[in-house]
Amino acid sequence: MSDDADGDVPHQQARWFAGEQYEPLLSEKRTETVEVDSSLPDDLTRDELELPAPAEPELARHYTHLSQMNYGVESGPIPLGSCTMKYNPSFTEDIAAHPGNRVHPLRDDADKQGILRLCHELQDALATIGGMDAVTLQPPAGAAGEFTGIQVAKAYHAAEDDERSEVIVPESAHGTNFASAAMAGYDVVELPSNENGRVEVDALRAAVGSETALLMLTNPNTLGLFERDIGEIADIVHDAGGLLYYDGANLNSLLGKARPGDMGFDVMHFNLHKTFATPHGGGGPGQGPIGVRADLEPFLPTPQVRETDAGYETYAPAQSIGRVHEFLGNWLVLVKAYAYILRHGDEGLERVSETAVLNANYLASQIDYEVPYGPFHHEFVASADADAADVAKAMLDHGVHPPTTKWPEIVDEALMTEPTETESKARLDDLAAAFDAVAATDPEDLAETPTATAARRIDQAAAARTPRLSWHALDEE
Numbered sequence: 001m002s003d004d005a006d007g008d009v010p011h012q013q014a015r016w017f018a019g020e021q022y023e024p025l026l027s028e029k030r031t032e033t034v035e036v037d038s039s040l041p042d043d044l045t046r047d048e049l050e051l052p053a054p055a056e057p058e059l060a061r062h063y064t065h066l067s068q069m070n071y072g073v074e075s076g077p078i079p080l081g082s083c084t085m086k087y088n089p090s091f092t093e094d095i096a097a098h099p100g101n102r103v104h105p106l107r108d109d110a111d112k113q114g115i116l117r118l119c120h121e122l123q124d125a126l127a128t129i130g131g132m133d134a135v136t137l138q139p140p141a142g143a144a145g146e147f148t149g150i151q152v153a154k155a156y157h158a159a160e161d162d163e164r165s166e167v168i169v170p171e172s173a174h175g176t177n178f179a180s181a182a183m184a185g186y187d188v189v190e191l192p193s194n195e196n197g198r199v200e201v202d203a204l205r206a207a208v209g210s211e212t213a214l215l216m217l218t219n220p221n222t223l224g225l226f227e228r229d230i231g232e233i234a235d236i237v238h239d240a241g242g243l244l245y246y247d248g249a250n251l252n253s254l255l256g257k258a259r260p261g262d263m264g265f266d267v268m269h270f271n272l273h274k275t276f277a278t279p280h281g282g283g284g285p286g287q288g289p290i291g292v293r294a295d296l297e298p299f300l301p302t303p304q305v306r307e308t309d310a311g312y313e314t315y316a317p318a319q320s321i322g323r324v325h326e327f328l329g330n331w332l333v334l335v336k337a338y339a340y341i342l343r344h345g346d347e348g349l350e351r352v353s354e355t356a357v358l359n360a361n362y363l364a365s366q367i368d369y370e371v372p373y374g375p376f377h378h379e380f381v382a383s384a385d386a387d388a389a390d391v392a393k394a395m396l397d398h399g400v401h402p403p404t405t406k407w408p409e410i411v412d413e414a415l416m417t418e419p420t421e422t423e424s425k426a427r428l429d430d431l432a433a434a435f436d437a438v439a440a441t442d443p444e445d446l447a448e449t450p451t452a453t454a455a456r457r458i459d460q461a462a463a464a465r466t467p468r469l470s471w472h473a474l475d476e477e
């Protein structure tokens with residue numbers, strides 16, 4: 001029996017509409033009127049409801065088609081530089097789905113010893129990886145980690161009666177560094193890069209002074225370059241009474257090789273959703289724990305987890321800045337990071353970074369675009385000889401996801417590329433072939449792309465600023 005034999009609305013198949021692929025809403029496929037029989041008062045209920053009623057095959061096809069109109073890391077690589085969009089092994093999802101993780105967060109510490117133990121062991125593992133003395137798991141993202149870390153540094157300076165007004169951020173830094181420092185009430189001092197794409201030490205020396213609260217750095221920086229002068233940089237900042245903040249977004253290149261704490265950093269965040277395998281993008285939950293050196297520990301958010309003779313317990317650090325998230329943070333992200341770290345072990349984590357660096361260097365050696373700065377680590381920034389946004393759109397027509405574009409601004413028409421360790425040589429070769437096919441295309445033709453995707457050029461600013469998150473929004477137009 002066909003759907004339209006008994007449905008109110010004729011059955012609609014997915015189709016191409018005005019050059020773009022279109023998947024009807026479930027309610028456009030088939031609806032059914034359902035009588036409402038409720039014990040609630042009449043003025044609070046309707047007598048009948050019109051509900052989508054596709055048969056099971058149509059329902060399965062609907063969601064499968066929606067997934068096929070999209071591109072995810074299970075379709076192919078997502079080489080978005082800085083984002084570290086690696087493939088996340090599904091065993092961590094199985095572990096996160098374990099019923100033992102479903103403990104009500106308001107239960108007493110005594111009732112959730114396993115959960116507190118996991119938190120405590122993860123705190124320790126991250127402290128070891130980062131070369132830090134103490135870790136809080138609470139902040140829910142890298143940017144939230146930055147904000148928390150800056151607040152901890154501010155509380156530390158305030159406790160010393162040494163209030164300071166400035167945070168120094170290199171021009172190549174992620175936008176969240178500028179935003180977090182400004183939100184915490186600091187004046188942001190932008191530091192220029194030198195001709196090698198690294199921190200200009202003389203400019204830093206000139207910028208640092210008694211008002212410097214923090215220097216925020218990521219290392220390797222957003223060009224994938226290791227800041228070789230980090231020892232001298234740390235001395236300059238520390239000698240002036242300032243602190244060093246490490247943006248951990250690029251930690252995927254350093255695991256088991258080098259530690260921010262050993263480089264002189266005092267505060268850092270970890271992006272568990274980048275380095276330690278939690279899917280991200282599209283608004284999924286992340287987690288941005290921060291690590292600190294011992295004399296900043298009293299200011300960490302509350303609660304912290306510690307081990308006592310009687311078991312694990314939560315406590316408030318002596319001069320805590322307070323709470324930055326409910327309970328322990330996005331708990332299941334912590335479970336996944338813990339499982340990922342344990343499964344890899346020391347050697348496995350070291351291999352993650354070695355492979356990430358090797359993959360970036362292999363891919364860069366295979367593409368026709370110029371890569372102006374090096375030697376780089378886990379990511380590189382190529383320079384397009386056309387509009388980088390057009391290059392990105394054209395790559396979609398070759399069936400791959402494009403790199404991050406137009407950032408950092410030090411490189412003209414930047415293509416910031418991070419293939420990650422989870423791609424095979426064959427997939428890296430696919431990416432290189434897509435880069436090269438686009439490099440060989442007339443720039444005027446690039447402006448017409450993409451033509452082979454479900455949607456062509458969308459208004460990206462409008463999509464970000466006024467998202468339509470429900471089909472009701474379509475009705476209102």
Ligand SMILES: *Cc1c(COP(=O)(O)O)cnc(C)c1O
Binds near residue numbers: 141143173222
């Ligand atoms: C992703 C990123 C951040 C911010 O992290 P979120 O988890 O997205 O908030 C900060 N700095 C750099 C260099 C990044 O790539």
